[in-house]
Amino acid sequence: xxxxxxxxxxxxxxxxxxxxxxxxxxxxxxxxxxxxxxxxxxxxxxxxxxxxxxxxxxxxxxxxxxxxxxxxxxxxxxxxxxxxxxxxxxxxxxxxxxxxxxxxxxxxxxxxxxxxxxxxxxxxxxxxxxxxxxxxxxxxxxxxxxxxxxxxxxxxxxxxxxxxxxxxxxxxxxxxxxxxxxxxxxxxxxxxxxxxxxxxxxxxxxxxxxxxxxxxxxxxxxxxxx
Numbered sequence: 648x649x650x651x652x653x654x655x656x657x658x659x660x661x662x663x664x665x666x667x668x669x670x671x672x673x674x675x676x677x678x679x680x681x682x683x684x685x686x687x688x689x690x691x692x693x694x695x696x697x698x699x700x701x702x703x704x705x706x707x708x709x710x711x712x713x714x715x716x717x718x719x720x721x722x723x724x725x726x727x728x729x730x731x732x733x734x735x736x737x738x739x740x741x742x743x744x745x746x747x748x749x750x751x752x753x754x755x756x757x758x759x760x761x762x763x764x765x766x767x768x769x770x771x772x773x774x775x776x777x778x779x780x781x782x783x784x785x786x787x788x789x790x791x792x793x794x795x796x797x798x799x800x801x802x803x804x805x806x807x808x809x810x811x812x813x814x815x816x817x818x819x820x821x822x823x824x825x826x827x828x829x830x831x832x833x834x835x836x837x838x839x840x841x842x843x844x845x846x847x848x849x850x851x852x853x854x855x856x857x858x859x860x861x862x863x864x865x866x867x868x869x870x871x872x873x
Contacts, residue, residue, distance in 0.1 A: 648813055649873055651750060652761035652785070652801050652836075654822035655769055657690070657844025659743055660776050663733025666768065669724035670697070673717050678705045690845055691824030693763035693788035693797075694721070718789065722767040729775050739776050740843045742864030747781045749866050755873065757810050760785030761801050761820055761830070763794060784808045794826050798834035819872070821863075825854040839872070 653659055656666065667684060674683035683701045698717050699709040707713070750756045758781050762769050766787040773779040784807070786800035802818060820831035823844030831838035832855055840851030840859035851859045863869060 648755055648757065648811055649817050649819060650757050650759060650802065650805050650810060650813055651819045651821060652759045652798070653782070654691075654820075654824075654827050655760065655762045655764055655772060657823035658740065658821060658827075658841055659778060660739050660772060661736040662729060662772055662775075663731070663735055663737030665725060665728040665731070665733055665737075666764070666772070668733070669728045669768075670694070670721050672724040672728075673720035674698070674701050676720055677713070677717060678702065678707065680705065691763065691794065691822065691826030693792055693794050694718070694765050694768065695763075695788050695792040696794075697763075699792065718765050718767075722765065722771065725768050725771050729771055739778070740841075741862040742866060743778070746863050746866045746869055747778065749870060751781055753873075757784075757805055757808075758782050759801050759805055760787070761797050761822070761827075762786075763788040763826075765789045795830045795833040798830055798836050802834075823851075825851070828854045828856045839869075 671682060671684050675681045687697060687700045689697055702709045750758055760769060760782050764787060766789060769787055770779055784804040786797035790800050791797055815835035816837055818836035819839050820827055820836050821839045823841050824846055828838040838856045840856035841863055842848045843862050848859045848861060
C-alpha cells in the first residue's frame with residue numbers, strides 16, 4: 648500500500664497570489680501594515696510559522712488566541728480573493744487531474760495532503776479547482792508550526808481513515824520546495840520533487856530528492872514509482 652501526500656501551492660495549483668493577498672489583508676487588520684508579508688519567506692512554510700514571523704517583525708508575539716484570530720480573518724479573505732484573476736498563474740499544474748484520476752483508480756494507493764496551508768485555506772483553494780474531492784486525509788499548517796512534524800500527522804490520520812500500517816518508504820511526499828524534501832526525509836518517507844514552483848530540477852536534487860519531475864504531466868512515469 649502506498650500513501651501519496653501532495654503539497655498544494657506550486658505542486659497541485661497556483662492561485663494567482665490569492666493566498667498572499669488574503670494573508671496581507673488579515674495581517675493589516677491586526678498590525679496595521681498593508682504589506683506585512685514583504686520580506687517574509689513563504690514558499691514551503693506553514694501558515695502558522697509565516698504568521699509568527701510577520702508578528703515578530705512588528706514586535707508582537709503569536710499566541711494561540713492571536714493565531715486563531717488571524718486564521719479566521721485569512722480564511723474569510725481567501726474565500727473572496729480566490730474568485731479574482733490575480734497576478735501570475737492561476738491554474739492547475741500540468742497533468743494534475745489525469746494523475747489524480749489514475750491514482751484514485753488504484754487499490755494500492757491512498758491520496759492525502761501535506762501542506763503548509765491551514766485546513767480551511769487548503770479546502771478553499773482545492774475546491775475552486777474541483778480537486779478537494781480526491782483527498783481523504785492530510786496534515787495542514789494549523790497542525791504544527793514546523794513542517795517536519797506533519798508527515799507523522801498525515802500518516803496517523805490515514806490510519807484513522809482505514810489505511811493499514813505502512814512502511815515509511817511507501818509514504819511519498821510530493822512537493823515543489825526544499826521544505827517538502829526535508830519533511831519527507833525527517834519521517835524517512837520518499838520525497839518526490841516537482842519543479843513547477845520556484846525551484847529547478849537541479850535545486851531540488853541538491854536538496855536531497857532522488858526523484859524529481861519537471862512537472863507531473865507524464866502520468867505513466869509517476870505510476871512507475873509504485
